[in-house]
Amino acid sequence: MENSWATATRSGEGPRQTTCRQDHPNLVAATLDVVMDDGRARTFRAWRSRYDMGFPRALGAVRLVPGDTGDIVDQRAFAAAMQAAALRLPYGGACGGVEADAHHLSRGELSRLAWSFVARFPDFGVTRPGGTVLSGWRCRDQRTLRFGPEPAHSIPMTWEEAVGVGAFTLIRAICPCPGKWVLHGCDQVSIHLARVLTVAGWKLVGASDHGATLRNRWGLPPSELACAMADGAGLASLVGERGTRRAETPFDEQASLVVVAAEQRLSEASAAELRCHAVIELGLGGVAPKVADILARRGIAVVPEIAATAGGTAFAHLAGLQRRLGLCWSRTDMLSRLAARMRELSSLPPQAMGQDVPAKAMDFIHASRAGGIVTAL
Secondary structure: OOOOOOOOOOEEEEEEEEEEEOOOOOOOEEEEEEOOOOOOOEEEEEEEEEOOOOOEOOOOOEEEEEEEEEHHHHHHHHHHHHHHHHHHOOOOOEEEEOOHHHHHOOHHHHHHHHHHHHOOOHHHEEEEEEEEEEEEEEEEOEOOOOOOOOOOOOOOOOOHHHHHHHHHHHHHHHHOOOOOEEEEEEOHHHHHHHHHHHHHHEEEEEOOOOOOOEEOOOOOOHHHHHHHOOOHHHHHOOOOOOOOOOOOOOOOOOOOEEOOOOOOOOOOHHHHOOOOEEEEEEOOOOOHHHHHHHHHOOEEEEEEEHHHHHHHHHHHHHHHHHOOOOOOOHHHHHHHHHHHHHHHOOOOOHHHHHHHHHHHHHHHHHHHOOOOOOOOO
16 A cells, blocks of 8 residues: 555444455445444445455555446556556555545544454455554545654655656656646646646637636646645636636647646547547546547547556655655655656557556566566566
């Protein structure tokens, strides 16, 4: 598991009703009863899926998302396994999911929910003298959830930053010259990517979320997007400020890059009109197969989510390695190691990355099982 570590409390909750699905043999469902702050018990649906792929450890995360389903959890677990293998990391993939909204739960309720989940699925926690330690918990907007103090050797960057840096590595390989770009959907990962792209000379000329769509040919500062997301109002709070205005879509004819993030979807109509060089899928299902076919016929490269978010898997490996070995890397060290791992994917042709990443992953898995590959940690 990756990112922050924390100790969960052990009072007032318990798992029950565990079931397995025949169509998803790696998926386990459970019902968690959690005592809320007002003393009432509340029931949450939870899932856990794990694809070991013959490796002793697995990388993954637990997501608290309203409307989450077992199918989505299973897809994310398999994608994590493919990401790890494509990066030549000796791990399987895992994912946990709880149908809950972290924004509507108190810190104590989140802690009790986390312990209830780990009590049912112990492989998502690590037992230490101080109690059960958790990591890799995220909410709907990809924000990392922390339940306690940071460890002695804190990680010099966050999972959200790592995904943004990893996506930038792929973008730089496809579009070496900075230009204008558009963000369709805002969350913590896409905001970190916006910061990296801005430093590299890119100009954000359009952005959207579920509440508003903005265009500004002079550029939208990532800091304003972060503030709008932090106060809960979203991009609607920026309408009318700094030259921004409402629009039906954030897409600009001069934009050479489109990033689809959060829970936004790229429509077939928009795909038929885009004039960009590449589309980056930072959210699961952001680019449907039919939309990807339209973009491919028009010569627009599509970086699928399994490749675009691989920086998070690489970061999980590096963070876990740092903790296990008691290392203390600087931010520069972490960035250089992360970039080195992402080069495994940046060398692939973007036009066929959706097929090449799983193929590269399966080649590594088969070779590892045959004893033909020794991965340098």
